[in-house]
Amino acid sequence: MTDAASHPTPAPDASEHVDVLIIGAGVSGIGSAWQLRKQMPDARFVVLEALDTFGGTWVTHRYPGIRSDSDLHTYGYSFKPWTGPPIATAAEIKAYMGEIIAEAGLDRHIRYRHRVVSADWSSAESRWAVTAERLDTGETVRFTAGFLWMCQGYYRHDEGYAPEWPGMADFRGSIVHPQTWPDDLDVTGKRVVVIGSGATAATLLPAIAGRCAHVTMLQRSPTYFRTGRNAIDLAETLRQLQVDESWIHEIVRRKILFDQDAFTRQTFEKPDKVRAELIGVIRTIMGPDYDVDTHFTPSYRPWRQRIAFVPDADLFEAIRRGEASVVTDTIDRFTPAGIRLGSGQELEADLVVTATGFHLSVMGGIPFTVDGKAVDFAETVTYRGMMFTGVPNLVWVFGYFRASWTLRTDLVADFVCRLLPHMKARGASAVVAALRPDEAKGPLAPWVDEENFNPGYLLRGMHLLPKAGPGPDWQHSQDYWTDKDAFPAIDLGDPVFVYR
Numbered sequence: 220m221t222d223a224a225s226h227p228t229p230a231p232d233a234s235e236h237v238d239v240l241i242i243g244a245g246v247s248g249i250g251s252a253w254q255l256r257k258q259m260p261d262a263r264f265v266v267l268e269a270l271d272t273f274g275g276t277w278v279t280h281r282y283p284g285i286r287s288d289s290d291l292h293t294y295g296y297s298f299k300p301w302t303g304p305p306i307a308t309a310a311e312i313k314a315y316m317g318e319i320i321a322e323a324g325l326d327r328h329i330r331y332r333h334r335v336v337s338a339d340w341s342s343a344e345s346r347w348a349v350t351a352e353r354l355d356t357g358e359t360v361r362f363t364a365g366f367l368w369m370c371q372g373y374y375r376h377d378e379g380y381a382p383e384w385p386g387m388a389d390f391r392g393s394i395v396h397p398q399t400w401p402d403d404l405d406v407t408g409k410r411v412v413v414i415g416s417g418a419t420a421a422t423l424l425p426a427i428a429g430r431c432a433h434v435t436m437l438q439r440s441p442t443y444f445r446t447g448r449n450a451i452d453l454a455e456t457l458r459q460l461q462v463d464e465s466w467i468h469e470i471v472r473r474k475i476l477f478d479q480d481a482f483t484r485q486t487f488e489k490p491d492k493v494r495a496e497l498i499g500v501i502r503t504i505m506g507p508d509y510d511v512d513t514h515f516t517p518s519y520r521p522w523r524q525r526i527a528f529v530p531d532a533d534l535f536e537a538i539r540r541g542e543a544s545v546v547t548d549t550i551d552r553f554t555p556a557g558i559r560l561g562s563g564q565e566l567e568a569d570l571v572v573t574a575t576g577f578h579l580s581v582m583g584g585i586p587f588t589v590d591g592k593a594v595d596f597a598e599t600v601t602y603r604g605m606m607f608t609g610v611p612n613l614v615w616v617f618g619y620f621r622a623s624w625t626l627r628t629d630l631v632a633d634f635v636c637r638l639l640p641h642m643k644a645r646g647a648s649a650v651v652a653a654l655r656p657d658e659a660k661g662p663l664a665p666w667v668d669e670e671n672f673n674p675g676y677l678l679r680g681m682h683l684l685p686k687a688g689p690g691p692d693w694q695h696s697q698d699y700w701t702d703k704d705a706f707p708a709i710d711l712g713d714p715v716f717v718y719r
């Protein structure tokens with residue numbers, strides 16, 4: 220496995236020029252670098268990463284039990300078979316990424332401890348000037364790049380989001396956010412309250428239940444979950460038949476994508492049926508005496524927020540064993556001993572975990588300019604969720620909410636690896652997405668329709684995100700099933716692409 224120690228950061232070169240500069244070495248950056256190397260072997264490129272290793276989300280999140288909530292056949296890359304159980308730990312995902320980096324020789328392209336602090340486009344030079352701060356030496360390093368490939372994620376890594384509740388300062392116990400989980404935090408024997416009921420809470424609860432005195436999931440309102448074995452029958456059958464792992468990966472991937480598409484469509488066409496089925500499964504697991512109506516019956520349509528997969532029903536089993544419990548209530552205030560709820564009940568706690576989400580961050584908070592003018596991405600319109608009006612030679616990998624993030628990495632990569640040779644062939648050094656004249660008059664919409672998908676971090680940060688425009692060209696469809704055919708068919712000669 221590859222890690223930071225085995226590939227020291229090369230000496231800085233104050234004027235290094237590359238064809239493509241990728242920012243971020245998380246799943247998006249590594250997947251993009253792999254595709255670029257494979258599809259455009261002659262392209263000069265670097266990956267700049269602020270951390271001292273690759274993995275992004277899977278490195279910065281260190282809370283107990285950290286794991287994926289989607290399957291690794293689709294969260295893993297199309298080009299590298301996933302051979303383990305579908306739901307994977309952060310360590311397993313990192314090991315998988317490490318193999319890819321080593322196998323493809325990506326190490327020499329990645330510059331760790333390089334935090335990008337500015338990106339400035341010059342139309343006169345047709346290139347980006349990118350400044351990075353070296354976190355090991357404090358030096359400022361400069362690059363120029365023909366094309367910027369933004370893989371810096373979508374939330375702030377340094378700090379998670381937690382609301383301010385009255386009385387927090389009086390609380391005698393500790394308060395931690397899962398995003399900044401201290402390595403030496405010992406939960407043994409502690410009464411723990413986890414605020415929130417998203418994927419993080421659902422992961423954390425079973426991981427610490429039994430070790431701590433008791434863990435309570437305190438939620439304002441319930442969330443949908445899916446559960447099942449952490450195994451895929453089809454993959455097991457194909458393995459018994461000694462089918463090659465690369466075939467298994469492809470077949471299982473297609474099957475999962477097909478099923479996911481059918482499920483997603485059902486949530487729109489027959490939401491009540493899907494809702495009844497999801498809740499019915501939980502009812503069966505929890506038994507007739509458990510108050511599923513209060514704790515596991517959301518009021519919203521399924522898929523309006525991400526549905527976490529609970530492998531082997533471990534969350535529900537921890538509750539059934541009495542090691543964990545769910546309280547559905549509002550928070551009135553913190554007290555010295557714990558949390559007083561809207562109902563007047565007090566939850567005593569030694570440790571409160573605020574699994575309340577993250578701060579959305581557009582372009583990693585990096586200040587961008589185009590010809591000296593600051594770019595406000597909220598004022599731009601997105602071309603299919605990857606390019607932005609007025610911002611030349613740049614793509615952003617922003618994955619799917621209802622499917623694995625990484626599926627988008629491959630689609631964007633294939634697009635870029637078509638676009639760059641196309642530019643070369645037509646003698647263009649710059650390309651920018653522009654609304655067609657009839658579209659420019661149309662009303663703009665938020666990045667995501669709240670009716671469609673509305674988790675808290677998006678609602679809190681929607682004003683920061685680029686706008687959607689009229690028609691599919693100007694939206695992040697959030698529908699992999701459509702995009703997988705639409706992206707390869709994008710006509711690079713379409714007037715939405717303005718070349719110079």
Ligand SMILES: Cc1cc2nc3c(=O)[nH]c(=O)nc-3n(C[C@H](O)[C@H](O)[C@H](O)COP(=O)(O)OP(=O)(O)OC[C@H]3O[C@@H](n4cnc5c(N)ncnc54)[C@H](O)[C@@H]3O)c2cc1C
Pocket residue numbers: 242243244245246247248267268269270273274275276277280286287288289290294333334335336370371372373374376419583585616618619622623624625
């Ligand atoms: C706990 C958790 C679990 C998740 N599980 C799933 C899942 O199961 N399935 C799914 O589809 N999605 C999941 N997601 C969503 C998840 O964020 C994406 O799947 C994926 O990790 C995003 O990858 P990324 O490479 O785009 O961004 P990130 O993982 O955020 O990586 C971005 C990288 O860019 C670097 N970077 C940022 N700014 C700069 C800068 N200025 N200079 C240099 N480097 C910079 C960061 O240090 C980081 O390493 C999960 C998210 C969280 C938080």
